[in-house]
Every structure is written in C-alpha cells, then in structure tokens.
Amino acid sequence: MPYRPKRPCSYPGCPNLTNGRFCEEHAKEEAKRYEHYQRDPVTRKRYGREWIRIRNQYIAAHPLCEQCRKHERITPAEEVHHIKPLSLGGTNDFDNLMALCTSCHSEITAREGGRWGR
Incomplete structure (x- = not known):
C-alpha cells in the first residue's frame, strides 16, 4: 500500500497530525457529539x-x-x-x-x- 502522509486534525485549532479525520485526543469527543445530536435513542441503542x-x-x-x-x-x-x-x-x-x-x-x-x- 502506498505511503499516505498524515494530515492535520479536523478539530478547530488542533495542531496534531492524524491518518483519520480527528486525532486520538478529539476522536472520542467528536463521536460523542455526533451521537448526542444526530441519533435518536432507539437508533443509539442499536449501535452499542x-x-x-x-x-x-x-x-x-x-x-x-x-x-x-x-x-x-x-x-x-x-x-x-x-x-x-x-x-x-x-x-x-x-x-x-x-x-x-x-x-x-x-x-x-x-x-x-x-x-x-x-
């Protein structure tokens, strides 16, 4: 697989580099925000x-x-x-x-x- 350079974290103002969208520091925070605001309780229960x-x-x-x-x-x-x-x-x-x-x-x-x- 070809080498993919790391890119800056998408969290506003974060200088960390990552392979994904968010660095480890902000990934959990973003996942929590996503779950809290965009999924109803029934759907959230299915994704435990x-x-x-x-x-x-x-x-x-x-x-x-x-x-x-x-x-x-x-x-x-x-x-x-x-x-x-x-x-x-x-x-x-x-x-x-x-x-x-x-x-x-x-x-x-x-x-x-x-x-x-x-």
Missing part, C-alpha cells in the same frame, strides 16, 4: 457495544474502502455501512455490511436519503 465489536471485526477483515477499490483507488476504510439499514430489517451479518471511507459513506447515505439527504 455489540455493534462496536462487530464493526471492529469487519474493519479488521476489510481494511480498505470497498467503493474506492471498485474505482481502483486504495483508501483506508473508516466506517462500516449497512447495505440494508437496520431500521428496514437489515442485520449485522457480514454479508449486509460494507467497509467505506468517510467520503463514500456520506455519498451513499445522502443518495439513499439518509440523514444528510433528507
């Missing part, structure tokens, strides 16, 4: 400890963005997407999951009418 365990296993097995690979790009996966959403009867089975970079995940979610596309 069990989901985190499944997500981590899936990312370990699929470390590259599956969408980017279709376009011959090599991008680390940062998120796991449910192909059929849990709210529509989807499951956490590996055949219903897809490893994506943040950009691809946002694009698919908006296209499907999820959060940002509403």
Whole structure:
C-alpha cells in the first residue's frame, strides 16, 4: 500500500497530525457529539457495544474502502455501512455490511436519503 502522509486534525485549532479525520485526543469527543445530536435513542441503542465489536471485526477483515477499490483507488476504510439499514430489517451479518471511507459513506447515505439527504 502506498505511503499516505498524515494530515492535520479536523478539530478547530488542533495542531496534531492524524491518518483519520480527528486525532486520538478529539476522536472520542467528536463521536460523542455526533451521537448526542444526530441519533435518536432507539437508533443509539442499536449501535452499542455489540455493534462496536462487530464493526471492529469487519474493519479488521476489510481494511480498505470497498467503493474506492471498485474505482481502483486504495483508501483506508473508516466506517462500516449497512447495505440494508437496520431500521428496514437489515442485520449485522457480514454479508449486509460494507467497509467505506468517510467520503463514500456520506455519498451513499445522502443518495439513499439518509440523514444528510433528507
């Protein structure tokens, strides 16, 4: 895999360099903010400890963005997407999951009418 230089943390004013969007110092803070303001309690309950365990296993097995690979790009996966959403009867089975970079995940979610596309 080609070398990817670290980039500045996206947290305002943070000088730390990171491979992801936020440095370790701000990643948990941003995740908490995301959960608090953007997910209702029913949805939050579906994404508890069990989901985190499944997500981590899936990312370990699929470390590259599956969408980017279709376009011959090599991008680390940062998120796991449910192909059929849990709210529509989807499951956490590996055949219903897809490893994506943040950009691809946002694009698919908006296209499907999820959060940002509403």
